[in-house]
Amino acid sequence: xxxxxxxxxxxxxxxxxxxxxxxxxxxxxxxxxxxxxxxxxxxxxxxxxxxxxxxxxxxxxxxxxxxxxxxxxxxxxxxxxxxxxxxxxxxxxxxxxxxxxxxxxxxxxxxxxxxxxxxxxxxxxxxxxxxxxxxxxxxxxxxxxxxxxxxxxxxxxxxxxxxxxxxxxxxxxxxxxxxxxxxxxxxxxxxxxxxxxxxxxxxxxxxxxxxxxxxxxxxxxxxxxxxxxxxxxxxxxxxxxxxxxxxxxxxxxxxxxxxxxxxxxxxxxxxxxxxxxxxxxxxxxxxxxxxxxxxxxxxxxxxxxxxxxxxxxxxxxxxxxxxxxxxxxxxxxxxxxxxxxxxxxxxxxxxxxxxxxxxxxxxxxxxx
Numbered sequence: 001x002x003x004x005x006x007x008x009x010x011x012x013x014x015x016x017x018x019x020x021x022x023x024x025x026x027x028x029x030x031x032x033x034x035x036x037x038x039x040x041x042x043x044x045x046x047x048x049x050x051x052x053x054x055x056x057x058x059x060x061x062x063x064x065x066x067x068x069x070x071x072x073x074x075x076x077x078x079x080x081x082x083x084x085x086x087x088x089x090x091x092x093x094x095x096x097x098x099x100x101x102x103x104x105x106x107x108x109x110x111x112x113x114x115x116x117x118x119x120x121x122x123x124x125x126x127x128x129x130x131x132x133x134x135x136x137x138x139x140x141x142x143x144x145x146x147x148x149x150x151x152x153x154x155x156x157x158x159x160x161x162x163x164x165x166x167x168x169x170x171x172x173x174x175x176x177x178x179x180x181x182x183x184x185x186x187x188x189x190x191x192x193x194x195x196x197x198x199x200x201x202x203x204x205x206x207x208x209x210x211x212x213x214x215x216x217x218x219x220x221x222x223x224x225x226x227x228x229x230x231x232x233x234x235x236x237x238x239x240x241x242x243x244x245x246x247x248x249x250x251x252x253x254x255x256x257x258x259x260x261x262x263x264x265x266x267x268x269x270x271x272x273x274x275x276x277x278x279x280x281x282x283x284x285x286x287x288x289x290x291x292x293x294x295x296x297x298x299x300x301x302x303x304x305x306x307x308x309x310x311x312x313x314x315x316x317x318x319x320x321x322x323x324x325x326x327x328x329x330x331x332x333x334x335x336x337x338x339x340x341x342x343x344x345x346x347x348x349x350x351x352x353x354x355x356x357x358x359x360x361x362x363x364x365x366x367x368x
Contacts, residue, residue, distance in 0.1 A: 040234050044170055045079035047224050047238045048139065051168055052080055055137060056087045067092040067135045067160065069121055070143025072100055074107065076170060080139070081111055092135075094119035121146070121153045124295035125160050126276050132249040133162050141170035144209075145202040149194045154216040159279060161243040167218070169209060174235040175201040206237040213241040249277050274298060315353040 056064050064087070071077050071093050084091065091114045093104050101116040108114055119128060121143070126132065138157050147153035157167055192202055204212075206223035213221040218241040225231040250258075255275055263271060274297045282293035360367065 040236070041075060042079070043231065043234075044236055044238060045076045045141075048076055048141065048168055048170055049079050049083045051166070051224075051238070051240055052137060052139070053083050055166060056084070056089060059136065060088070062088070064089045064136045065092075065134060065162075066090065066137040066139065067094065067119075067130075069094055069119055069138060069140040069157070070146065071095050071104065071141075072143065074100075074104055076139065076141035077104070077108070081108060081114075084113075085111070089113055090115070092117060096120055121156075122148045125156055126278075126295040127298060129298050130160060131252075132159050132277055133165075133247060135160050136162050136165045137168065138165070139168045139170075141168075142172070144169050144171050145204075146189065146191070148191055150192070150196070150204070151194065151212060151216055154212055154218075158217050158243055159248070163243060163245045163247050165243050167213070167241045167243075169239040169241075171209065171237060171239065172203050172235055173206045173209070173237045175203045176235060206239060209237070209239045210241075213239070217244065218242060219244045248279050315357075317352055319351045 052066070066084075066089055068077060068080075068091070072095055074093075077093060081091070091111070093101065093108070093114055094117050095101055095104075096118065098118065101118065104114075105116055119125075119130065121140070138161060140157070144150070144153070154167075161167060190202060196202055196204070206227070210221040210223060221239060221241040224238045224240070255277075258275065259271070276295050276297065278295065281289045284290040284293070
């Protein structure tokens with residue numbers, strides 16, 4: 001908080017970015033203190049770990065598949081993984097940026113049961129190559145508020161859960177002044193375009209989250225700690241929701257059988273290249289079925305972004321269009337061995353090699 005307070009004027013003027021403060025030189029140290037090592041974070045992470053441990057113990061006769069969405073710096077991941085060392089689990093660590101997944105591969109290399117992939121909570125999982133009803137536990141810590149449409153994301157996460165699977169949400173459940181000078185300055189914090197526009201604030205109470213979860217088909221929803229607990233003063237909650245026991249989607253084997261039978265009855269040119277399952281048709285504001293809201297066919301079967309080689313782009317290609325993002329920009333800037341301080345604004349304004357080189361030349365900045 002003190003770091004943000006001291007730099008708030010520079011941030012508002014565009015002379016500094018919150019990402020550069022949270023990830024100085026592309027490192028996680030500052031963000032770790034915010035999400036992982038402070039006593040309040042440890043308390044809530046212990047609740048999450050306890051819930052996951054209880055679930056794995058009850059289902060110790062089989063492998064438990066876990067997906068973490070929006071894992072970021074692994075503020076909750078580290079606590080959970082320590083308790084899973086000797087468990088029969090498969091863990092998928094995901095985020096929107098390879099800045100986090102690449103670093104996580106180094107940090108958690110001792111855990112052989114982890115897979116690392118990209119996942120966007122604002123996009124249908126079917127579009128991203130993720131299985132429906134494929135995960136027993138889905139964890140999303142300090143990231144659910146980033147959803148553009150909370151109900152859309154909750155519904156999709158429900159579809160990714162196995163029958164009786166659980167969704168664990170760790171969230172700040174009040175809108176505070178502390179957020180206004182820290183995390184709210186991060187790009188995307190206020191990108192919501194759903195009912196939250198009415199209150200002009202991204203955070204929801206635990207009761208509201210529970211209401212939304214039931215509306216989106218979850219069987220039960222419970223919040224920890226209890227609202228009468230002293231810990232409720234911390235303004236955070238762990239919300240645990242369970243999916244209903246009925247299976248809603250066909251298995252891969254069922255889909256293969258449908259393709260086989262269809263192939264026996266239809267000419268090849270009439271066979272669909274992909275079969276995408278949906279539990280309901282998306283409707284427009286006036287209640288009509290809208291094809292543009294349907295999940296799109298999978299173009300790239302890999303959920304990880306392909307490595308971009310130097311020969312794949314030129315000096316005028318936009319950094320963000322070839323797989324870059326703001327966090328990667330901060331990391332790249334930290335790795336440049338410059339003889340003078342580089343104004344980070346020019347890394348965001350000039351998003352191709354030619355423009356950045358022109359800026360460096362105009363300021364007589366040498367890169368070793």
